[in-house]
Structure formats: C-alpha cells, structure tokens
Amino acid sequence: MLTLDLLRTRIRGDCIEPRYVDTGSGRHRKLAAALIEIYAAHGDCRRGELDEALSRHSGDRVDYRIQRGLAKLLFDDHCDFGVVAALPPEQLRERVFAVAHSYHPVVREPDLFHVADRGLVIAEAGESCGLSGEQVEEGLYADLAQNHRLVSFQPPSPQQLLNRYNVALAQAMLYRCREIEVTIDPDHRARHRQLFSAIKFNRLIHTVTRERGGKGFRVVLDGPVSMFRHSQRYGVRMAVFLPALLQCRRWQLTAVIPEKSTAARGRSPRGEKETVAKAAVIARRFELDERTGLVSHYPERPQYDSSVEEVFARRFERLKSDWALERESEFIDFKDAVMIPDFTFRHADGSTALLEIVGYWRPEYLSRKLAKLQQAKRSDMIVAVSQVLNVSRDELGKLPGEVVFFKNRLDPAGVLERLEQMRSAGSLNPGISS
C-alpha cells in the first residue's frame, strides 16, 4: 500500500479524487517498464544504490511521485532484501568500538597523545577475528536498511504494476476517511456474500438500507467509535476492504474525506496566518464505481456452483403457482452480519417468503445460521439443506426453524407445499418490512 505522501489528488468542487494513471498510456507503461528494469538490474546491490539509481531516473521529473509510488509497490510486493556480511554486523561493531575505546578518542591525524586513526583501529579489530580491513568496513553497518542487498526480485508486467498502482491510490484515499457508503446492485449477485464477509473480517460496522427509488442496497460502513466522534481510525480497514468491493459488479462507493490543511493551500500568501488559524476541517467526497476501471489484484475467486439455484428457479416457474420468484431482492440484517437469501417468493395476495439454499456446510455453521434466523424472528424463511454431505438427519433433527432437506435437486413442489402451509398458518406478513 502507498503512504499518504505518495497520494496525488485532484479537487473539483467538493469532490476529491486520486490522479489515476492511464494504464494504456505509452508514457506510463514506459515508466513502469523502466522501473522494473532498474530493479532487475540491481540484483545483489545495496538498497542505497538502488535508491540512487531510482533517484537519478526521476531527475527533475514532475511526476516523481508516480515513480516513487510505483517503486514502493515494487519494493513491498516483489522484492526480498537481506544482510550480507562476513560476521554479524552487531558483533563487528562491538569489536571495532571496543578497540576504538582503548585508543579514545580516535583522530584523523595521530599525534603524541592521540595515537590511533581509524585505519589502525579497523585493522586491529579485523585481525582479532580473522577478517581483512575491507571486510570489516564492508560489514560494519551492513544491517542498515540502506545497506541491505536485493536478494531476489519477481517482476510484474508493466500493466499489472499500473493496475496495482491505481488501486493503491484509491486505497490511500480511504486511509483518512471517516465512513464509506457503498451501493450494490442486487442483480449482480454471487459476490455479495464475499462482500459482507469482507466487511465482517475487517471489523467494520454496516448499516444496510434499501436504495431509495432503486432496488439495490445501500451499505454505510464505519466503526464502533464513529458514533461519538469523527474518527479516521477505520480508514485503513476500509482500504483493506476495497479490493473485495472491486470484485463485485455494478457498485458505487462514496467516502467522506476530511481535508485538514487545504484551507491554506493555493491561497495568496497574504493573510495566510488567519487562513491557517481558521483551517477548520473541510470534508470532501471521494467517489468510485466500476466505471473508474480499477482492477483488483486479488485472484478471481472461483464462483461457487449455483446450478442448484438455477435449476430450482426454472422448475419452480414451470409450476405456474400464485407465487412470483425474485432473486436476492431482500436482505436480513442480523446487525453483526447481513444475509441475502437466494429467493423471495411474492404471492398474489402480497404475502412474501424467503428461501435460502445451503449447499455446502458444516453442522456448526448451519446451526449458528438457523439460530440467528430464529433470533431475528423470521418465521417467513425456509432453509433448504443439501444432504450431499454425510451427516445423518438425526444430527440435524435439533435444528430450529423451517428446514427442508434435498439430495441433488431441490423439489419445487415440496417448497410450494411448505409455502402454502406457512401462508395458511399465518406466519407470513403481507409484505416484508426491511
């Protein structure tokens, strides 16, 4: 990830956005390729030498911050550095300083009272451990970061590097944000579960509502203390969360970014004292959606098999019942998690019910899920559980709630029967409130 000083932004009205690079531009590809080449050419070199080469390459360039950003990503994600010395540097120093102490102070031009210059001390220290003066010099501070050697380098392609850079810019924007708001389109399912598990994994707090006027969900993310104070504490977690969002389709993100010092920026120097004193925090909006074209560096996760759902939907439609079938159009907010059931059934009389199909599971997972449903007092929910796994029905007998078992295919007639039972038992509301 990038540090804040490498983030370049552009302000338009009350909006702020990173200055993304055009990943298709020849200039940037050339820059990325040149940096990758510099790294590749510095195998076994000291980090200081590499930095110097990078600095020479940047010269007076105005886009030096792009270069430094790209170089940092290469450094963080594609390199290994190590200490190379004849003896551990710490031991070498101990010897050298002990010898130096016996002649203290070491001077540059020895005289009658100060007999030792550094050459004498280095040689004497080297002799005591069988090393040449050169080896001592070489190893003395080999453990300083600047003296680490580039041991290995796994080059990305220029395109990969530029993609990663743009994502890193967007992530860096989020470091300072107080909250983010995400809108997701329910038609593009499949990734939502991963999205909410990423939210939970990053210990963020969500508030889910229906998108006004639309059929999507609006999810606001912040953290526990956000209700008491403006807090940028959760910004890094939001940044880590971002790549999971990038893997969704049809989404939109808005973040509020407090800008501390911009009040003083770009104004005339006159009266600047007052400007600084009044540099109250301005909040700007940072917006992002799929059209921004960010490419997640996470590997495409395998889509889990949804054929059970598809087959079920097709067969259910064929029954020509009074129930219309909708996909993932409702959510159940457990507060510490969100569940988006696979199907919503809408009866001609307005009653609705939900169906969740559980294909792969562990018993603990299943009972936790069902307990949550009970806690949420959802009597309008059917859970269909696959028996592909070798768990006996007895073990599952204790499970609460409406559970239907199925082997390879979920029988639509059975589900319909259950729906009618629920409707006549009065356990369905005439319309689901969310």
Added chain:
Amino acid sequence: MELSFEEGTLVLREIDPADSPPPEFDWDPRRDVYRAQALDYRAVVTRLRGSGIDYTDSAKDYHQVAFDRVDPQAPREYQAAAIEAWAENGNRGITVLPTGSGKSLVGVMAISRIGRSTLVVAPTIDLMNQWYDLLCEAFADVPVGLMGGGYHEIRELTVATYHSAYLHVEQWGNRFGLIIFDEVHHLPGPQFSHAAEMCLAPYRLGLTATLERPDGRHQLLDRLVGPVSYRQEIQELAGEYLASYRVERREVQMVAEERVAYRVAEAEYRSFLRAKNVTTGSAAGWQEFVRLSGSSAEGRRAMKAYREHRRIALGAAAKFEVLESILKTHSRDRVIIFTQDNETVYQISRALLIPAITHQTRTRERREILRKFNRGDYLAVLTSKVLNEGVNVPEANVAVVLSGSATIREHVQRLGRILRPREGKRAVLYEVVTKGTMEKEVSRRRRQHSAYASAAGGQTSGQTSGPADDEQEWGDGPAGARADAS
C-alpha cells in the same frame, strides 16, 4: 443491566424496562444496543452504584495486584507533593516536571499506590525499553509485558508505545485499571487520543516536561487524562536538584567549496520563491512551496536546492574538526553527540568509530550501548533525534549539539540529557553552528527558552518570536506532515 466492553466502547444490554440507561449512553441503531465511550466507564459505574440499579460489570477485566516496591528510594519533596496532589484529584490528572527531575518515580509511586493492572504508554521504543528496565527493577517479582518494537504481550504490568497502544486498543482497553501516559503531550493528537478514549481505566496519570502544544490540543487532556494536578518549571528546580550546566558556542566556517555550493543552492530556491511570490514565513508558505515543487520541473529543482542548502549548512565538514577537538578536550568525560539526521550520525560513526544509536538500532544493541556508556566502556555516543526524550544516561556530562532544528521542545529535552543530578557534577553543552547560514537563526530561537536564558547567564529573551519564520515551520514541515499515526 449488563455492562460490557466491545471494540473499545462500553455496551449496555438487558436493561430492565423500569431503569433508564445512564446519560453517557447513546442508542446505536447500527447494532441495536446502547453504547458509550470507554473513557466514561468511571462516571458510569459511579452513577450506577449511586442509583442502586442492579447491574453486572462484564466490562472491566483488570485486577488488584500487589505492586510492592523493592527497596523504595525516598521521594524528593516535589515528587511526594506531585503524587499527593494527584491522589487528591481522585487519582487522575497530569504532573508537569522538568526532564531529569525523576518524573518516572512519580509513575512508580502511582502504580504501587493504586495496586491495579497497569499500562504505561511511552512515545518511543527507546523510552518503552527504559520504562521496562525501571519497572523490572522497581517491582522485582512482577513480569512486565511489552507492546511495540516487535513485542505483543499483555501482562498485569505492561509498557507500550503510543503507536501500538493506539493500534491495539480494542484488545487491551479493558485490561488496565491505571494507565500512565509518559510525555503526555503526545496523547491529544487526533489518532493517539483514541488510546485514551477507547480504554476504560478509571485511574489515569499523565507525565510531561512540556505540556503545551503549538496546535493547542493540550486542552483536550483535561477530558482524556484529567487536569494538571501538579506543576514545577525548570528554573525552580535548577541548582537544587539538577546539575548546573554551562553553554559554549562554537562557530565554524564552511570550507570554500561548501560556501559556494551553499550560496548557489540558496540563490536558486530563493529566486524561485520570489518569482512565484511565495513568502517563506509560515506553514502555508511551506505548503505552497511543496505544491509548486510537484507541479513543475523548475519547482522540483528549487525544492532540491532548498534541501541541498540545508544539508550543507547542517553538515559542514569543519564541524568534524570541532567535534574532534571537543573529544580531545574531554577525553575522560562522558560525551553525548546530537545531530539532525541519521546520515550524519553514520558518517561520523564511521569516521571517528563512535557507537551510534538511531531508530534503526535494535533493542538489545541499543541497551548494550547505553549500558556500556553508563559504565564507562564507551566514552562517547552519537545519536540523532532518538534520544531526545528522557533516555537515561546519568553519566553524561558533556553534550554536543552538532546541528538541529529550532523547536524549543527538542532543545529542552537535549539539555535534560545532561542535567541528571549527581554530586559535584558540572555539565557542559556545546552548540556547534556554521557561520553565515540559516543555522544561526535556528540557534537564536533556541536560546529564547527560559532554561537557556538562565543557563547562558541571563541572556535576554527579548526578541519574542514574531511571525513564525523559516526553520520553525520549514524545518519541521515534512516531518510534521507525517502525523502521529504514521
């Protein structure tokens, strides 16, 4: 009702319909619970106790621990007064004492007095290590935990850095009854303040020599830690408990090439700023310069020139000569040498073979170097900014400031290094400045502090700082911009 600690906040559940939640709580619709700041734990519990409401406290997870001091040294009068004032204030508040006057002993007394699981928070890894040593010695049988510098072990008595305390507060926020913030002026930053807000410790002590912050945020400390319960300024203590000291100033000439290079670099960035009509007197001016430097090749060259002219002034070759002569003069004294940047530290360390301590020095080696220095196995130690705050080098009696920025806090702390009291100790501070550079201005401002004025024989501080100038903002501009969470 049941009170619990969750993610750095207090949460109230199972509320009897007949009771209403204490006013510190707000409804959190995101999770359907009542939530309050952990900082309000003390107020909440006091209120619940007084109201007779039946409640379970699952929030706190700290314990009574007998912290018996081994061989306690008798406190000085002002230390005893400080702890008494703190206790009278309900065991919360801030003690302001000069560096070198034994602030940490006030902390040790507080730990022993409160007898609850305790966390001590310090700004640097070095200070964390120093507290670690101190607490191990003060309470011999108590294992001391560490958070920071690669460690993460929480024990009944734990020392942490501000950074780690901030990062992990959700984990430890309910595990300590007493929390001590050393150098508490670091606490009120927008990020670090979370550490105080998200922990429930009812007893809190802040220690510092320099309470006031340029940004005024020290006012927040009242809520985070408590009010100032005791305060003694440096002049009231000097002479009585602190070693007396004198200041010697050495001016050095740049060598000819340096002088030329300095003038060239200076002329380049100045003419750029003049052309762009940027005044060099404030944070806003600095930001403008930074902005310009990112938007044209010309600006970028000007910024390079600025850095270059600064580097030349701070690291003039002649300083090495002066340093060598000081070391010859004090060949049997304990000398500690300060420079502005790590590059210079290692340059000198290699040239004169003097051990160096920087932020890159590992814990064990750092401790070893300081131990040898205090024992006399090393007679000189080099350091950049890392030893600025409260590091224990009682044997040092000569300090050399080779170059540095002008912030008053830094200078007071540098003085503090050699002010540790000892019978018959007479300390010397050398300040080595390059003639005819911006460094003289740095030095002038440095001397405006009261400690310096008295030490330098009543040299007046008549020139009050008018508009903040160059070095004050500029010297610290890039570093300050990193903010406390970095």
